[in-house]
Amino acid sequence: MDAPSILQDVESLERVRTDRSGYVPATLPDGVVIAQTIDDVVATLQYATEHSIPVVTRGAGSGLAGGSSASRGEIVLDVGGMNQILELDPLEQLAVVQPGVLNSAVSEAAAPHGLFYAPDPASMTYCSIGGNIATNAGGMRCAKYGVTRESVLALTVVLADGSILRTGGNTIKRVSGYDLTALMIGSEGTLGVVVEATLRLRPIPHHVSTLSAYFSDVVDAAQCASAIVASGVQPMILELMDGKTLDALDDHNATDHGTRGRAMLIVQTDGYGAREEMDVIEGVVSKATSSFTATSDAAQSETLVEARRGAIPAIGRRGTAFVGDVGVPRKHLGEMAREIVRIGDETGVDIYTIAHAGDGNLHPIVALGPGEAIHTGGPKEAMDQMFWAAHRLGGTLTGEHGVGALKTDWLVPELGDHALGLLSAIKNAFDPRGILNPGKAIYPSIPA
Numbered sequence: 389m390d391a392p393s394i395l396q397d398v399e400s401l402e403r404v405r406t407d408r409s410g411y412v413p414a415t416l417p418d419g420v421v422i423a424q425t426i427d428d429v430v431a432t433l434q435y436a437t438e439h440s441i442p443v444v445t446r447g448a449g450s451g452l453a454g455g456s457s458a459s460r461g462e463i464v465l466d467v468g469g470m471n472q473i474l475e476l477d478p479l480e481q482l483a484v485v486q487p488g489v490l491n492s493a494v495s496e497a498a499a500p501h502g503l504f505y506a507p508d509p510a511s512m513t514y515c516s517i518g519g520n521i522a523t524n525a526g527g528m529r530c531a532k533y534g535v536t537r538e539s540v541l542a543l544t545v546v547l548a549d550g551s552i553l554r555t556g557g558n559t560i561k562r563v564s565g566y567d568l569t570a571l572m573i574g575s576e577g578t579l580g581v582v583v584e585a586t587l588r589l590r591p592i593p594h595h596v597s598t599l600s601a602y603f604s605d606v607v608d609a610a611q612c613a614s615a616i617v618a619s620g621v622q623p624m625i626l627e628l629m630d631g632k633t634l635d636a637l638d639d640h641n642a643t644d645h646g647t648r649g650r651a652m653l654i655v656q657t658d659g660y661g662a663r664e665e666m667d668v669i670e671g672v673v674s675k676a677t678s679s680f681t682a683t684s685d686a687a688q689s690e691t692l693v694e695a696r697r698g699a700i701p702a703i704g705r706r707g708t709a710f711v712g713d714v715g716v717p718r719k720h721l722g723e724m725a726r727e728i729v730r731i732g733d734e735t736g737v738d739i740y741t742i743a744h745a746g747d748g749n750l751h752p753i754v755a756l757g758p759g760e761a762i763h764t765g766g767p768k769e770a771m772d773q774m775f776w777a778a779h780r781l782g783g784t785l786t787g788e789h790g791v792g793a794l795k796t797d798w799l800v801p802e803l804g805d806h807a808l809g810l811l812s813a814i815k816n817a818f819d820p821r822g823i824l825n826p827g828k829a830i831y832p833s834i835p836a
C-alpha cells in the first residue's frame with residue numbers, strides 16, 4: 389500500500405492541534421493525514437507502525453478532555469471527512485455509518501422513517517459518531533435510552549498494525565465471545581480507529597411532555613432530581629442548571645431564567661405514557677417548589693431543551709470554559725452539588741454547574757480567566773477537590789467526556805493498580821508498540 393499523504397503546513401497543523409477542552413499543547417504535531425477511505429486509514433497505521441510514529445485519531449475535534457490534542461512527534465489521522473451514511477434499514481431499525489458522520493445527521497436521515505438515534509450530546513450538530521463511540525458519549529436523552537454503548541451494534545475498526553477487525557453484528561442480542569464492541573466504545577482512540585459503525589435506531593416518541601421548574605438554590609434542585617429518579621417513573625430528559633448558568637444564558641438569549649430562580653430543572657417524558665409519568669413528576673416537584681410549568685407544546689419544549697444545549701457556549705462567552713464531568717450515584721446529587729459550591733467558595737474559582745441529573749452526571753464548569761489554565765493553580769486545585777468529592781460519594785472522574793489528556797492524574801485512585809494493569813495488558817494486545825493516542829485515557833499504567 390502507498391505511503392499516506394501527510395500535510396505539514398502550519399495552517400493544517402493548527403487546525404488539528406487541540407479540541408474544545410481549552411487545553412492547547414505547547415507544540416504542533418508533525419503532520420496530519422486527511423483520510424477519505426478505509427484504505428487511507430490502513431495505509432496511515434501501517435506507515436506509523438513501521439516508523440513507530442504515534443497517531444492521534446481525530447473526529448470533529450469537539451472533545452472536552454484533550455483526547456484529540458496532538459503535539460510534536462505525533463501525526464493526526466483526521467477521519468472527519470469519512471462522513472457517508474452507508475445504509476439505513478427501517479425494518480431492522482439500524483443505520484450503518486462512516487465515523488465522520490455528524491451525530492444529528494443520523495437522526496435527520498432516520499426521521500422520514502419515523503426513527504431517531506437516541507444519544508444526543510449537546511454538541512450533536514458538530515460532533516462525529518466516531519468521536520461519540522471513542523468517548524462513549526452521553527446526552528440528554530440518555531437518561532432513558534442509555535449512552536452510546538446502548539446504541540452501537542457493530543463496528544469495523546482498523547488496528548494499529550493496519551489489520552481490520554469486525555465486531556458485533558446486526559442482532560440486538562449476541563454473547564458469542566468477549567464483547568469487543570463494548571471494549572472499543574470509550575477507548576478514546578487508544579485501541580484502534582473506528583471506520584464504520586452499525587447504530588441502533590429507535591421509534592420517534594409518539595408524544596412528549598416537558599416541565600421546567602425553578603428552585604431557590606442548586607442543592608434543592610439536585611435533591612429534587614434525586615426524588616424524581618426515586619419516584620419510579622423514567623423521564624427521557626432530566627437536566628439541571630445552576631443560577632450562574634441561567635444568568636449566562638439570559639445574557640445571550642434575552643430570557644429571564646435567572647430571575648425566576650437560582651437553579652432550574654428541565655424534565656421531559658415521552659411515549660404513550662408521557663402525560664401520566666409527568667403527573668407523577670409534578671407531584672414530586674410540587675413538594676420542592678411552587679414555581680414550575682408543564683407543557684405538551686412541541687415548540688415550547690424545544691426552546692427549553694435548546695437553551696440547555698446552549699449552556700456551555702453561553703458560559704464560554706464569560707471565559708474559557710473547562711468542563712468537568714464527574715458522576716455520582718443519583719441519590720447523592722444534592723451532596724455533590726453542595727460540594728461544588730463549597731469548592732468554588734474555598735478555591736475562589738468561578739464554577740458553573742450543569743448536569744445530566746438523570747444519569748448522576750454533573751458538569752462543574754470552570755470559566756478560566758486570562759492567563760489561567762486548567763492544569764495549574766486554583767483551577768487544578770478545584771478539579772482535584774471535585775474528583776475527591778465525587779470519589780467519596782462512590783462516583784467517577786468522568787461520566788461521558790473521557791479521561792483524555794487532562795484527567796490521567798486521578799486514574800490510579802479511581803481504578804486501582806490491579807484494574808489498570810489489566811487495561812495495560814489489553815492495550816498491549818491491541819497496540820503492542822503503543823502508537824495509538826499515547827498519553828491519553830489509561831496513561832499512568834502504560835510502562836515507559
Ligand SMILES: Cc1cc2nc3c(=O)[nH]c(=O)nc-3n(C[C@H](O)[C@H](O)[C@H](O)COP(=O)(O)OP(=O)(O)OC[C@H]3O[C@@H](n4cnc5c(N)ncnc54)[C@H](O)[C@@H]3O)c2cc1C
Nearest residue numbers: 447448449450451455510516518519520522525526577582
Ligand atoms: C458545547 C459542547 C457540548 C458538549 N456536550 C456533550 C454532551 O452532552 N455529552 C457528551 O458526551 N459530550 C459532549 N461534548 C463533548 C464532545 O462533543 C464529545 O466528547 C464527542 O463525542 C466528541 O466527538 P468528536 O467527533 O468531536 O471527537 P474528537 O474530539 O475529535 O475526539 C474525541 C476522542 O475520540 C477519539 N476518536 C475520534 N474519532 C475516532 C475514531 N473514528 N476512532 C477512534 N477514536 C476516535 C479521539 O482520538 C479522541 O480521543 C460537548 C462538547 C461541546 C464543545
